Amino acid sequence: MTTTSPLLSVRDLSVRFGGVRAVEGVSFDVRRGEVFTLIGPNGAGKTTVFNLISRIYTPTGGSIVFDGEPLLAHAPHEIAQLGIARTFQNIELFEHATVLQNLLIGRHTHRETGVWSQLFFTGRTRAAEVRAREKVERVIDLLELQHHRESLVAGLPYGVRKVVELARALCTEPKLLLLDEPSSGLNVEETDDMAFWIQDIVHELGITVLMVEHDMTLVSRVSDRVLAMNQGEMLALGTPAEVQRHPGVIEAYLGTSEDVSALRRKAA
């Protein structure tokens, strides 16, 4: 694979749940080293696209190719191995484990020893544990989680959980990071931090980011390209400014100008 080829390439992706067309004919490429954002009103199918990429759902049509590898040929647990990590819209952490344990679970695909070696905790396992810890500490440093290292996730405030989930995804050392609404539930200051971190992740760690986000300030600040979706279909694709000006996008969010004038006439 040459480095100019897209990292993720989605073609004609469709999925139906019964009669509901959740995603219909969606195609896009995510280039290496960019931040690609999916926007759209509720129910547009953004999270469904994420769940299709992480193989939680199986599409009814279309293809997803990641780094030259057809994703549909892989089971859900193999996706992390290929280099895709994700966060969840409503946070899916391991609640009754410490932050450190959560991050170490992120190292699962990089484990070096088998069960027998671990049962006896051989020197090899011990050394591997220290190496895993070193990797995890780097992420802790980056996201400033030092204070929460030993805390149980169950007792942490929402904003910190959000960061822990991002940290856990980074511990898998992904090529592509899927962020499902990274700023939802965060206050202005926390959202600001999140924007900085996303930029750091892209520029310093060289990880490509695909995210779903509603906060347009954050979107225009960090995204290179934006795909707007509505009712499972693609509306517009381009730079944040282009997409924001696109009449179809304005219509999806605010309704058409005819509607507005019709409402005005009624009100008058």
Next chain:
Amino acid sequence: MRFIFKTRYEQDIVLAKHGGHVFWYSLLLLVLVAAPWLFSEYWLAQLTFVLIYSIVGLGLMLLAGYTGQFSLGHAAFLGVGAYAHAALTNAGVPFVIALAAAAAISAFVGVIVSVPALRLKGIYLGIATLAFGFIVEEVFARWERVTGGNAGMHIKAPDLFGWKLDTATSFYGLCLVLTVLATLAILNLLRSPTGRAFVAIRDSEISAQSMGIHLARFKTLSFAISAALAGVGGALYAHKLQFISPDQFSILQSIELLLMVVIGGLGSVHGVFLGAIFLITMPQVIALGKDVLPAAIGQAPGLQGLVYGLVLIGFVLFEPLGLYGRWLKMRTWFQIFPFYRRGLFRRQKAFQKSDRLK
């Protein structure tokens, strides 16, 4: 309060985190080694049972407390181990090989059970394992050529390379060694990637999967390890009683095993031992109570079941963390005296759980 100054990652990996651990666990081991000279024969026998149940409990704790898979048929694995070991020993197979084979056969049965169990969760898994327990109990009763049917079967004393372990003391020693080994194995597993994968499956399957954890493989592994430990426990149980019959591995036994880990405290290795002590001492306490209570209550059948039920309800309502949770609270009370407050261990309400996919 103790503050540990950490300078190396190994300090978080070692089992004994500070001098206090080294001191108290050494003392405990010393007392256990000296037990045959410290306790009467009766209490030594009780202690042996505590150790045997602890081995089984370690396995069930790994499965229920750490992987989140509740088994209501765990006595079946105990039984498979007991019968396999008894049959092999009586056929003249050396003790160590018979014990390993009992563990392996039990683990194999665990793998078979886990195949349907992979598709089931919560109460449905409970029902499936319950049914499995009944099936196995029935097999013990019907497969007379091997198990002796309802008449049961006798088993010879263990013969360790020509050294007959036919005294209470020597058998206790054997149980102690195996318990220590099983505990170390479980602790090692829990501080390595496999143990963390189990915890991940317990807390969020969807998220575990997206971290690259093969759910089916790790659930099967957890069942296998759990069943193997139950098998070892079963083999020792058979030796201790010298006689086994199908009704020893009934649903009641399964529930007692589950009671042990729940009352001990789900998700803690200490809880296994506290639960085992509880399980062994409880009948004695009830027997003592029988003399004190009026005859209408004291002599009524099913008193033990009633007491167990009440204790279980009490724990679920008031101390979901079990005996070990209670101990943690008491220790914290002393450590930070006089600053303990009631809400200290209360978990914050979980923030909105995501609508679980699938």
